[in-house]
Amino acid sequence: MKIMIYSEYQMNAFTGNNRIISPTCAQLNITAQQVFDSATS
Secondary structure, eight states: OEEEETTEEEEOOOOTTOBOOOSSOTTOOOBHHHHHHHHTO
C-alpha cells in the first residue's frame, strides 16, 4: 500500500494477520490474510 506523506509516497507492507492501517479509511478493520482469503473464496 502506498500512502502519501509530505508530498511523497511511503510504502507499507501488510502480510498475514497484520491489520491494514489506512489514514483514508481509519475505520477499516481487516487483515491482509482476510483480503487474500476473500480472493480465493
